[in-house]
Amino acid sequence: MIDESKVVVGEHLHRFPGGLRLRHNKRVACRHAVARPALPTQLAVPMLQQAGPPAEPVVDVGDTVLKGQLIGADPSGLGARVHAPTSGTIVAVDDGPISHVTGQPGMRVVIDTDGRDQWTTLDPVDDWRTEDPATLRAHIDMAGVVGLGGAVFPTFRKVDGAHAAGIHTLIVNGAECEPWIACDEMLMREHPRRVVTGTRVLMRASGADEAVIAIEDQMGAVQSALEQAAAELGDNQVRIVRIPTIYPEGGERQLIQTLTGREVPAGGLPQDLGVLVQNVATVEAARAAIIEGKPMIERHVTVTGDGVAEPRNWLALLGTPVAHLVAASGGYTSAAQRLVIGGPMMGYALGRDDAPLVKAGNCILVLTENNVRPTQPEMPCIRCGECSRVCPARLMPQELQFFIRSGQLDAATDISLEACIECGCCDFVCPSHIPLAEWFRHGKAEARHLARERAFADHSRERHQAREARLAEARAEKEARMARRKEKLGNDAERKRQVARAIERARAAKEKSSTPDTTEKDKGGES
């Protein structure tokens, strides 16, 4: 179901509404090249690292595993598989910190690393250029690739759906718009050929005819690196487009709006507009899954912030404790106050630093007291309207927060609460320092909870009504039977006959029992 009026993606740039210009703070982490930190002694790999159901462990305590071996299966097909990031021994399959946004503990597989880092047998595709696209997609599924931009949606399902919808353009999202985060930029700078190759591989897997790599306009070195790589590979299908650096232009919907001027319809998907958007690191992971047969076991992560002594980018194994990465980056400074996984606008705070690195972990940001201390207590909304001026979804945050605060969730849903992308732009401009984005996260969660309760109530009502109907039917049937019998007995003559017969039977029985009979025992079954 494609929008027939095809737009050449990225030919003209459009402006999405709202947004903010924020200070980048990215230079500081890009002074060093990306490196791998020392192998940790233990990795705790969560089963829930994707949008969808958690993976189910397929290993037990005491098992030895090889690097890349399957440790979490996805029987429903709605989640993603999880693999061992290095070789070692399973020491626990239990609940613990899993760096989840809700802060809840969850199931993880804990591996004591053996230092050998020994790979399991890999199954790469022979030649992706001639391979059936369905096989390419199957490799993405086997490798447990999920969206590394932060939403961690299973990539196989996304690409499969896009292919079925017949998309025409693949958009590679290199517009890393949150301040401090630089892992995608470093990936593009250091491995431009892999990015371009990955783009072409994913084009084939998804059925796209064209591809655009979108980067921020302050990433000048990245553009030349990518263009040179494309030239070296003899590619002429992949275009590099620079877009203005306005937060949150890296959000999927805002990126599509910038490149095509179109909006994804409510309740719809980007594939309805003929495009598929994938983060650049996801594209590289898909390449690795297909060309090298490697499952997703590591990711680029920026460890930065004023609370870290030597900010830099790492290529780290999943399950690495955050503390290990911070230590490798020079450790905490004395002013370190808050540990965030993600960026300053949308990341979530971790309560402990033994939390593991997960697929969604694009940045470990340690902020200081100065960064996070409020400059004014929360005051009532003065209705200045700045929040709606900067909202990329054109919502009215002040109205939404009035409704949610007063418990009117239905009213909030009516003015499109679910269209909020939780970017936090409204928070940033509010003179009253109201935690708007948190109110909306709360409101959305409560609205979902209310919908679940209502669905359960409707379901219970149906069961109750079915039961009442069944009982009523049983009662009616019984009454009908009684009525019939009563009618039968109501006939006087008939009744007299029945009574006479009954008396006769009784007399006969009495006579039989009063005459002694020695052969009584031999007569069986007469009465």
Added chain:
Amino acid sequence: MNRVFPTGTAPHLPAPPTVAGVMGQVLLALIPGIATYTWFFGPGVLVQILLASGFALVFEALALRWRGRPLQPFISDGSAVVTAVLFALCIPPLAPWWVAAIGMAFAIGLAKHLYGGLGQNPFNPAMVGYVVALICIPAAMTQWLAPREIAELVPGLAATLQAIFTGALPEPLTVDAVTRATPLDSLKTGVEAGRFVIEIRQSPIFGDFGGRGWEWIANAYALGGLWLVYRRIITWHVPVAVIGSVMALSLPAWLLDPGANPEPLQHVFSGGLVLGAFFIATDPVSGCASPRGRLIFGAGVGIITLVIRRWGGYPDGVAFGVLLMNMAAPLIDRYTRPRVYGR
């Protein structure tokens, strides 16, 4: 090995703007207007500002106590002072001291705190105070001075204080001199008496395109207002709509009947229109929140002002226009919500 961290919610940085910052910038933007006003009409306006601010803060503190609310951060957020300054700019410079007291009691006590304090007032507090004073003590609200170039005397500070606190007028001003008609007064009484506008405008209280002195004060307000738009404290919608609607409606009226209707620029630069367009109708709490809503709100203020000026009982209608549109603002907001992404 484990380090524990206190957590917080995203975004993990405090917003740069503050309420006190916003109010402070509004006050800064009023300085050119206040300075020009003082030049033309003497230090009376400064005394009124101080008086009104003092009364406003006292009433705010009393109201907060009475409502069981903490004094901080509300007493120092600057909103009461902004209300006081705007009120002081609307009343005559030599008005008795109790005008400011009554005005602020109604503005802060009634229009603001009775409805719930900061952010909850459905009506513009400064205008409520002004309208209460206008209707209840009309005599005190008509003691307007003549501007510098034609006045017999521009009162100095001592004379001003004496007039405000004791009611005794400085020599050689007489009662006639201080109840001099404003330009809008003259227009209204003159037109009703059947005189032509062009004839009325020969009077020395009229300047080049507005009231003498008043036109420069209006320009100074506009300067401050434009700076506020640049700083994103207010948006362009309300000022453009107010001034635009006044000009758009007065133009055909003037073309059709120049005898009874002044030209558009005269309307814009008279009375409180420019002050109202940039500082009063832009009050975010009592106005509309959506961009289209603000345009409608501003147009409504302009239209009502014109109607009152031409046919109503008062010489200027900005205050009433603002209050009437305050009533309509929630309804306008409900029907002018912007189209959400994807819908």
Added chain:
Amino acid sequence: MLIPLIVFLVFGLVFGLVLGWTARRFRVESDPVVDQIDALLPQTQCAQCGFPGCRPYAEAIARGEADINQCPPGGEAGIRALADLLGRDPKPLNPENGEEQPRRVAVIDEAACIGCTLCIQACPVDAIVGAAKLMHTVIEDECTGCDLCLPPCPVDCIDMVEPEPAFSDWRRPAPGEATS
């Protein structure tokens, strides 16, 4: 005298006809209010409100025989929703009807169950499976926590417990609230 009288008569006639026509032309077919009230009730069928089920309670509210604050499982949110629907003021839950509690489910102690089927007959949503002289058990997903199975059980083998919180049951607190 006559002319004003005639004028008012004519006005009355004209406006009366206009109003009558618009009443017919723009008639709104609305849900009966009983259905709307029932849609807001939690369908626990527990009878704590004093009526033998949610539908009878809804009917009683519609008739004006019952107040809107008699439903503990619906809680404060339910009272507020009813108040919004009916245009009344919300009021606190009537303590005579019970207290608002987190959802609980019934659990049968299999060792003590004697297979009498009395609880099966009592459950308003058929959430208990079993047959005469055979094991009975409660289907946790269907149980509404109404407590109606407890009184009939002759061996008192049913307990009401709070279900294990699922990962997706986590409720994000409002800003400023303590995390649970």
